[in-house]
Amino acid sequence: MDNQILFAAGDLGYHTYRIPSLLVTKEGTVLAFCEARKNGAGDAGDIDVVLKRSLDHGKTWEPVRVIADEGANTIGNPCPVQDRETGTIWLLLCRNAEDGHEKDILAGKAARDVLVMKSDDDGLTWSEPRDITADVKRPGWTWYAAGPCHAVQLQSGRLLVPCNHAVLNPETGTSGPYTAHVIYSDDHGETWRIGGIAGEYTNECALAELPDGSVYLNMRSYHGKNRRAVSWSRDGGLTWSDLILDEALIEPVCQGSLIEDGSGGVLFSNPAGTKRENLTVRRSSDGGRTWTVLKELHKGPAAYSDLAVAADGTILCLYECGEERPYERLVLARFDGQ
Numbered sequence: 001m002d003n004q005i006l007f008a009a010g011d012l013g014y015h016t017y018r019i020p021s022l023l024v025t026k027e028g029t030v031l032a033f034c035e036a037r038k039n040g041a042g043d044a045g046d047i048d049v050v051l052k053r054s055l056d057h058g059k060t061w062e063p064v065r066v067i068a069d070e071g072a073n074t075i076g077n078p079c080p081v082q083d084r085e086t087g088t089i090w091l092l093l094c095r096n097a098e099d100g101h102e103k104d105i106l107a108g109k110a111a112r113d114v115l116v117m118k119s120d121d122d123g124l125t126w127s128e129p130r131d132i133t134a135d136v137k138r139p140g141w142t143w144y145a146a147g148p149c150h151a152v153q154l155q156s157g158r159l160l161v162p163c164n165h166a167v168l169n170p171e172t173g174t175s176g177p178y179t180a181h182v183i184y185s186d187d188h189g190e191t192w193r194i195g196g197i198a199g200e201y202t203n204e205c206a207l208a209e210l211p212d213g214s215v216y217l218n219m220r221s222y223h224g225k226n227r228r229a230v231s232w233s234r235d236g237g238l239t240w241s242d243l244i245l246d247e248a249l250i251e252p253v254c255q256g257s258l259i260e261d262g263s264g265g266v267l268f269s270n271p272a273g274t275k276r277e278n279l280t281v282r283r284s285s286d287g288g289r290t291w292t293v294l295k296e297l298h299k300g301p302a303a304y305s306d307l308a309v310a311a312d313g314t315i316l317c318l319y320e321c322g323e324e325r326p327y328e329r330l331v332l333a334r335f336d337g338q
Contacts, residue, residue, distance in 0.1 A: 002059075002335070003332070006052055006330050007329065008329040009328050015040050017330050019076055019078065020033070020320065021306050023080040027122050031123045032053075032332065033050070035050075045072070046071070046072045047074045049066070049091075051067050070095065073097070079093075079150060081152060083157075085157065087120065088119070089118060091119070092114070092115070092147070095115055096110065097113055108168045113133045117130070137165070141165045142167065143178065147162055147163075148255060149306045150259075159188075159189055160215065162207050164203035180197075180204075181197040196237050198243065201222040201229075204254075206218050206258035208259060211264050214232050216232055220251070220255060221251070222253065226252065227247060230249075232287075249270070250272055251274075252273060252274050254271055257305050261337055269282075279319050280293060281295045297331075302319055302320060304320045309337075313336075314334050319333070
């Protein structure tokens with residue numbers, strides 16, 4: 001297994017790098033996105049989105065470039081997907097308007113907007129962000145986040161993006177529980193709509209299309225059981241089955257990543273325990289119903305991650321880790337999936 005640091009706290013004047021996201025393009029280019037947090041490790045403030053590109057399956061990398069920067073505002077939650085037919089790469093993002101913090105957004109005192117950018121040249125250049133909030137966020141929704149991780153294109157051609165939200169209670173002035181949902185586009189990214197909403201007390205979800213055409217949704221859970229919540233859809237993400245807590249997928253209430261591995265299996269990564277440590281990759285050969293451990297990547301502090309399969313079949317995992325805390329660096333692991 002090969003490990004290399006792609007982003008480290010302090011690089012280029014940024015305090016902390018967080019929220020990794022990976023995409024392997026049709027050309028085989030590996031794109032590694034993340035949030036670059038300027039003045040601190042917190043989730044609000046001056047936060048930009050940065051990108052590195054690799055042309056050799058993740059072995060070497062071009063210099064980092066800033067692709068989204070709105071000054072002192074927060075812009076983040078990069079969630080990319082490529083349309084197979086057009087080649088366009090779509091990047092979903094979220095923005096805290098008025099420099100709002102999460103508590104202010106949940107109380108309805110600040111906004112959380114949804115943006116989309118695109119690249120038609122394999123990630124070299126990007127369009128200006130386009131605001132799609134009115135199309136994908138219902139009135140009364142406060143908090144909103146895409147991913148964090150990558151989105152997928154189904155065999156039908158539908159672009160399907162994992163998201164989550166919270167709803168404001170006008171009587172109490174507080175938001176209800178986080179809830180996972182998806183958004184989708186059936187016209188190659190030109191327009192976006194709200195898809196199915198999963199069960200409450202879930203967020204930061206990841207999804208994969210299974211060989212039988214169903215979609216598997218894996219979610220961070222707030223049910224107090226330290227287990228991931230899962231659900232399935234048989235209509236392309238328009239509706240979801242009742243939630244199940246997966247006893248095999250222990251979690252410290254943290255993000256996890258999911259990807260189809262190219263051979264009918266599904267890979268899942270997360271800090272496998274009740275603390276943010278022990279970043280582990282598991283594999284399921286039966287659509288997420290049973291799991292075996294594939295790799296233990298980092299035994300120490302670790303948190304968010306994203307998975308991808310390189311064009312040469314190498315498994316890639318970009319993850320947050322460190323020695324004293326989970327957010328010291330973003331490391332890319334490259335390993336054989338066998």
